[in-house]
Amino acid sequence: xxxxxxxxxxxxxxxxxxxxxxxxxxxxxxxxxxxxxxxxxxxxxxxxxxxxxxxxxxxxxxxxxxxxxxxxxxxxxxxxxxxxxxxxxxxxxxxxxxxxxxxxxxxxxxxxxxxxxxxxxxxxxxxxxxxxxxxxxxxxxxxxxxxxxxxxxxxxxxxxxxxxxxxxxxxxxxxxxxxxxxxxxxxxxxxxxxxxxxxxxxxxxxxxxxxxxxxxxxxxxxxxxxxxxxxxxxxxxxxxxxxxxxxxxxxxxxxxxxxxxxxxx
Amino acid sequence: xxxxxxxxxxxxxxxxxxxxxxxxxxxxxxxxxxxxxxxxxxxxxxxxxxxxxxxxxxxxxxxxxxxxxxxxxxxxxxxxxxxxxxxxxxxxxxxxxxxxxxxxxxxxxxxxxxxxxxxxxxxxxxxxxxxxxxxxxxxxxxxxxxxxxxxxxxxxxxxxxxxxxxxxxxxxxxxxxxxxxxxxxxxxxxxxxxxxxxxxxxxxxxxxxxxxxxxxxxxxxxxxxxxxxxxxxxxxxxxxxxxxxxxxxxxxxxxxxxxxxxxxxxxxxxxxxxxxxxxxxxxxxxxxxxxxxxxxxxxxxxxxxxxxxxxxxxxxxxxxxxxxxxxxxxxxxxxxxxxxxxxxxxxxxxxxxxxxxxxxxxxxxx
Amino acid sequence: xxxxxxxxxxxxxxxxxxxxxxxxxxxxxxxxxxxxxxxxxxxxxxxxxxxxxxxxxxxxxxxxxxxxxxxxxxxxxxxxxxxxxxxxxxxxxxxxxxxxxxxxxxxxxxxxxxxxxxxxxxxxxxxxxxxxxxxxxxxxxxxxxxxxxxxxxxxxxxxxxxxxxxxxxxxxxxxxxxxxxxxxxxxxxxxxxxxxxxxxxxxxxxxxxxxxxxxxxxxxxxxxxxxxxxxxxxxxxxxxxxxxxxxxxxxxxxxxxxxxxxxxxxxxxxxxxxxxxxxxxxxxxxxxxxxxxxxxxxx
Numbered sequence: 064x065x066x067x068x069x070x071x072x073x074x075x076x077x078x079x080x081x082x083x084x085x086x087x088x089x090x091x092x093x094x095x096x097x098x099x100x101x102x103x104x105x106x107x108x109x110x111x112x113x114x115x116x117x118x119x120x121x122x123x124x125x126x127x128x129x130x131x132x133x134x135x136x137x138x139x140x141x142x143x144x145x146x147x148x149x150x151x152x153x154x155x156x157x158x159x160x161x162x163x164x165x166x167x168x169x170x171x172x173x174x175x176x177x178x179x180x181x182x183x184x185x186x187x188x189x190x191x192x193x194x195x196x197x198x199x200x201x202x203x204x205x206x207x208x209x210x211x212x213x214x215x216x217x218x219x220x221x222x223x224x225x226x227x228x229x230x231x232x233x234x235x236x237x238x239x240x241x242x243x244x245x246x247x248x249x250x251x252x253x254x255x256x257x258x259x260x261x262x263x264x265x266x267x268x269x270x271x272x273x274x275x276x277x278x279x280x281x282x283x284x285x286x287x288x289x290x291x292x293x294x295x296x297x298x299x300x301x302x303x304x305x306x307x308x309x310x311x312x313x314x315x316x317x318x319x320x321x322x323x324x325x326x327x328x
Numbered sequence: 329x330x331x332x333x334x335x336x337x338x339x340x341x342x343x344x345x346x347x348x349x350x351x352x353x354x355x356x357x358x359x360x361x362x363x364x365x366x367x368x369x370x371x372x373x374x375x376x377x378x379x380x381x382x383x384x385x386x387x388x389x390x391x392x393x394x395x396x397x398x399x400x401x402x403x404x405x406x407x408x409x410x411x412x413x414x415x416x417x418x419x420x421x422x423x424x425x426x427x428x429x430x431x432x433x434x435x436x437x438x439x440x441x442x443x444x445x446x447x448x449x450x451x452x453x454x455x456x457x458x459x460x461x462x463x464x465x466x467x468x469x470x471x472x473x474x475x476x477x478x479x480x481x482x483x484x485x486x487x488x489x490x491x492x493x494x495x496x497x498x499x500x501x502x503x504x505x506x507x508x509x510x511x512x513x514x515x516x517x518x519x520x521x522x523x524x525x526x527x528x529x530x531x532x533x534x535x536x537x538x539x540x541x542x543x544x545x546x547x548x549x550x551x552x553x554x555x556x557x558x559x560x561x562x563x564x565x566x567x568x569x570x571x572x573x574x575x576x577x578x579x580x581x582x583x584x585x586x587x588x589x590x591x592x593x594x595x596x597x598x599x600x601x602x603x604x605x606x607x608x609x610x611x612x613x614x615x616x617x618x619x620x621x622x623x624x625x626x627x628x629x630x631x632x633x634x635x636x637x638x639x640x641x642x643x644x645x646x647x648x649x650x651x652x653x654x655x656x657x658x659x660x661x662x663x664x665x666x667x668x669x670x671x672x673x674x675x676x677x678x679x680x681x682x683x684x685x686x687x688x689x690x691x692x693x694x
Numbered sequence: 695x696x697x698x699x700x701x702x703x704x705x706x707x708x709x710x711x712x713x714x715x716x717x718x719x720x721x722x723x724x725x726x727x728x729x730x731x732x733x734x735x736x737x738x739x740x741x742x743x744x745x746x747x748x749x750x751x752x753x754x755x756x757x758x759x760x761x762x763x764x765x766x767x768x769x770x771x772x773x774x775x776x777x778x779x780x781x782x783x784x785x786x787x788x789x790x791x792x793x794x795x796x797x798x799x800x801x802x803x804x805x806x807x808x809x810x811x812x813x814x815x816x817x818x819x820x821x822x823x824x825x826x827x828x829x830x831x832x833x834x835x836x837x838x839x840x841x842x843x844x845x846x847x848x849x850x851x852x853x854x855x856x857x858x859x860x861x862x863x864x865x866x867x868x869x870x871x872x873x874x875x876x877x878x879x880x881x882x883x884x885x886x887x888x889x890x891x892x893x894x895x896x897x898x899x900x901x902x903x904x905x906x907x908x909x910x911x912x913x914x915x916x917x918x919x920x921x922x923x924x925x926x927x928x929x930x931x932x933x934x935x936x937x938x939x940x941x942x943x944x945x946x947x948x949x950x951x952x953x954x955x956x957x958x959x960x961x962x963x964x965x966x967x968x969x970x971x972x973x974x975x976x977x978x979x980x981x982x983x984x985x986x987x988x989x990x991x992x993x
Contacts, residue, residue, distance in 0.1 A: 074796055074799060086821065086829055088839055089828070142715070145715035148712050148715070162986065167978060170923060171978075172931070173930065173932065175950075175970065176723075179726030179729065182730055182960075183722065208719070211718070226414065231381055231410070233427065234381075234400070234402050235402070235408045235476075236402075236407065236428035236475065239402055240707070268822070269822045276954075296831070297831050297832050302832075304825075305829070308821065308822055312817070313817065316816070316817055320809070
């Protein structure tokens, strides 16, 4: 018998309202005919049409997608290695530093990571001539760096709650360590790796500050474009874009949730 | 051969903690050998050193004449059945069992044949396509067994094989394991904390405590002739009387015991001297209890002591008594209920005599 | 000899598995901090890149502490750091005040509602951070929803200045970081056995007593983690102060960005970053300790 506390229920209701009302309003106003975004002028979908004809947005979106796909994949590979090392390799020289470096990017303020990476690229250019043009590659490197931290933590967490005797049994039966990783470990942490990839993908798509630091002229990501418009105030086509993104993400999360429930049953 | 597995001077230190302390052991080919001890005694560490998951800090391990001390687990002719069974959850029963042979690069046709063969041996032939989450605990254990046996290892290690099973299943599995071992002739080394399990399964047992071996012997030797107090008290229940040796010759040893209130006897040929302080031990079922004093005890050299029933318990097939001697010592007696009777044989505070033959006792040396 | 080569291969793979992520992080995470430090000791110049090199043409080493001296003496910076700490702390407290009961409520709910509730907490996290802050702009501005609502109610007849204030930044921070507080709190509270609390109450403990004695010790690691996960990034926030804050609500993240991009004073920006890092060292180390302990307890 769970005591239903009115305090808890009302706090929950207030909390969820606090989280969602701003988003719902954005969706509502994306169908607002009026150019002044907050005064209702009638229902319209014209902003969606304008959105699809806006080449700048489409280019920025395409760039962001390419960066997100690439950096998420690299981050998953490196992050999984790091997670494996931390969870299974026991003590080795430099482990404390390694462990510290893995968790720090997750909390470091973005202005600091952005600044540090830009300065690195500038220094590298002085010393070696690369990178000549900052853009896709520098942003991808930056995103890979902070995303791999998240993947590593997720993978490490999953590994530590996994029965180690599974891998021992495989070795006992004749599997060499690398073989065992591919036969046993990776298949069993696959869900964690996928979750990590998705998280890295989202973080990359969403990043504004770091991309601003390490990008160059001509490489504007979607968040950078949105920011340049939003600086000037609320804008109806951004409402439409936001609604599209909210819809896509919600759909994706819903599908994922249903899929995992199906598996459990 | 008698030293198919040879463990010599093996120790394992984890930092300052000594898990296994300089032990020696020879296990013969085809033996079903148990390492018995409480948790934390080092038995699992020793097993893991045999499997290759730990390297001894010092000492060597030889199997069939080959020094395998530093060999990794995937190179050893040893396979292990894990306590958690460690069945790969993402593979079917067949794929689980076939795994070891695939690592040996055996041809697929041959793998298929041998998998079918071993699944029949463990009575899982209908379960090949099932996934582990569709199996019961007992079935998963048999998969683990099949998976290890298919590789025809020289030695099979079993870590607490019966711990997770309920009582009925445990008894059945015990006999199944013994049969399989008998049929295949593989040397089994079992680690367990359950003395009943060790006694039933094994041809020989080693009792382990705090990293050291306390006694090695057949189940009968360990039970009837415990070498020291630890082993005597670890296996079953035991009564001990302390005393001083008053006579020690080839046939008989006499010990004066204040606790018993009389002179106790034990069979001769023990390494004791007159005047030495020893414990005389006797198992509860070896003691006979009666209301009347037994006759002719002077001729038979049986021990007889007077006492009073302090407590009693009826267990169906046997009765347990706690008899209080004049000295205050409590002696535990267990007797089979061979006859049915409406009234109880003994009651609280009854005056009784307990007696036993001289050959029933053992002398404990520490 | 096959065994020996195989063993060397295993060793090699092990080395690669450690080395690849390690080297990456050393180059792209750790080394940059050294570079920031080096540049903080340089002078700004109108050139590309806009700072003096450490070693000039004759190979003489030049470094200056001017930037740090400037930071320490100019009141503006001290005030800005101070305000940032206050603002981050205030946002953390609001997140805790709202997040704790929410996490507790979710942990107490039955398992079918629980997964839905958790999903709803995580969903905003996956929606663009920028867009969520943007959503608040519509709510808070002079002709925004909140002002319209209160004017319609008749409570006020002129719009309140909500946008471009410290208040807006405060709300924006709490809004954006709330999920970061709730998730670790939930993870700790989920382990709470409600039987323990009821047993305590059965033995006569009041509700507050049983909270402090039983619930709080279990929740404490989650509280610490949640607070650190909000405070540390909030300290360096740029987007929220920029979009929602006014010209008086200067926070250190914005100062750094402006110093770098607007004033093109890279050395000074670097010095600002170093001081910010120093302020954050203690919380970051605390978070490492929590993470290490948490991973240990999972095993």
